[in-house]
Amino acid sequence: MAPMDKVKEVLQEVEDYAIETREQLEEFKRVFIKGKIGELFGEMRNIPNEERKAFGAAINQLKDTAQTKFKEKLADIGRPKKKGGNSAPIDATLPTVPHTLGTVHPLTLTRNRIVEIFERIGFNVSEGPEVEDDWHNFTALNFPHNHPAREMQDTFFIEKQGKGEDKNDDIALRTHTSSVQIRVMENQKPPIRTLSPGRVFRNEAISARAHCVFHQVEGLYVDENVSFADLKQTLYHFAKEMFGKNTKIRFRPSYFPFTEPSAEVDISCFICDSKGCNVCKYSGWVEIMGCGMVDPNVLANCGIDPEKYTGFAFGMGIERIAMLKYQINDLRLFTENDIRFLRQFSKM
Structure with missing residues (x-):
């Protein structure tokens, strides 16, 4: 399969992938963001110089699409729901999250x-x-x-x-x-x-x-x-x-x-x-x-x-x-x- 066809195929898979649960979200990240997209970047060295610019732009667009979908689904899954599917109201009387110090990398x-x-x-x-x-x-x-x-x-x-x-x-x-x-x-x-x-x-x-x-x-x-x-x-x-x-x-x-x-x-x-x-x-x-x-x-x-x-x-x-x-x-x-x-x- 031609390299550009691979990009189009993975893009279609990203768009069609259904995400409803956190497990499906993690699987999406593993399969596409860390897996198939990373492999496509690895093929860059095998692309002829005259085709490399277009191939790189296509992969970057694919990566942006996958990351955008991941972030949107992450926000949806993390948002608390109440009956009827509407977002739960914020309770301002709840105690704040305790302040914690970060760690040195x-x-x-x-x-x-x-x-x-x-x-x-x-x-x-x-x-x-x-x-x-x-x-x-x-x-x-x-x-x-x-x-x-x-x-x-x-x-x-x-x-x-x-x-x-x-x-x-x-x-x-x-x-x-x-x-x-x-x-x-x-x-x-x-x-x-x-x-x-x-x-x-x-x-x-x-x-x-x-x-x-x-x-x-x-x-x-x-x-x-x-x-x-x-x-x-x-x-x-x-x-x-x-x-x-x-x-x-x-x-x-x-x-x-x-x-x-x-x-x-x-x-x-x-x-x-x-x-x-x-x-x-x-x-x-x-x-x-x-x-x-x-x-x-x-x-x-x-x-x-x-x-x-x-x-x-x-x-x-x-x-x-x-x-x-x-x-x-x-x-x-x-x-x-x-x-x-x-x-x-x-x-x-």
């Missing part, structure tokens, strides 16, 4: 804890724009011009003007907070020791393990004689402070365009004490971040002499750390605003 709790740990060892916090140019998001970070991250199926581009190797005019939603580190190095002389937390965007299908909007914390240290040993000791300190003093850490060789050498970092599973469980996939280890020594080309791109200075960088997903620390098994829970989920963190 688990992502905010996790972010604050990460920042607190690194601030104690001299890192400050830097922030930057969420809408970035190609230079700060890709080129200065040593991404090759043919790297897949520069393609529309991986990145949300706002303006894509560059052709061939001339891509510096492209504007996109940042795919990592490494762009903030570039801005810091351009405007600050070493020594630099900074932490960059923030929201990032990638063109990914939403599932229990992935989302198109998530949060990262990236760290950078640049000075004379900075070594991989400094990186290892910094991350040893973080792991023990975040997950417990008995936590072990290991480094596995990896590749990132902006660091060389590069590594993935695993910690011993604190849930099963490394004996093996479904969280660590029965390996006894859980991956938490990537890291490495800053590539000399990145330093040179920012006007820092790579012959004099060296540095290390690391980055982790805040959702990933929160899921491990609080044993949460579905990434979507962080953005659904389910009060039952959020209340669990009221005493943390």
